Amino acid sequence: DAGVIQSPRHEVTEMGQEVTLRCKPISGHNSLFWYRQTMMRGLELLIYFNNNVPIDDSGMPEDRFSAKMPNASFSTLKIQPSEPRDSAVYFCASSYLAGGNEQYFGPGTRLTVT
């Protein structure tokens, strides 16, 4: 198994531009999580899906952030418009069930907004 796949691995964009991060979970997993990691705040859960349905988006910082999961094998996290404070590493993780079961993390997308 290839594990969780994220793209791009690195993204540099200018303030105000739209950014789209992509994730392909491990085949067969039915929960997907988006995290953000910064030096100051560590790892933070942004949103998670069960069976393609958003369950908890309380961690999404503001309306500029949105996430979709159109099918079991693909999810996107979009930031529009982006701001310099959005610079961070964004991780996607997947598991069989939310919370209690093992989460497998992707390699992350390092986002830099200038």
Next chain:
Amino acid sequence: KNQVEQSPQSLIILEGKNCTLQCNYTVSPFSNLRWYKQDTGRGPVSLTIMTFSENTKSNGRYTATLDADTKQSSLHITASQLSDSASYICVVTFKAAGNKLTFGGGTRVLVKP
């Protein structure tokens, strides 16, 4: 509020030596406690997972302990290797938080030859 605190923030050890990382959490009950290893530039990878009733779990040279009474966990690394240089993150799943993961700030370990 559910919180997970780790100490120290960072440490340097010589190759071959042992070290112990600490994790304290507030609020219970919890579902499980995990230790993750995160290499630079990569996603976290699970080392151990313990439920409330378990007090020790090993994975090779990594041994995690859990004291549910004092709400403390530790991760012991035996005979450290250069490849152990990484951040180690304590993660607690609190039942009261809908089984979402709560992450500690991590301990950055540097193993020197």
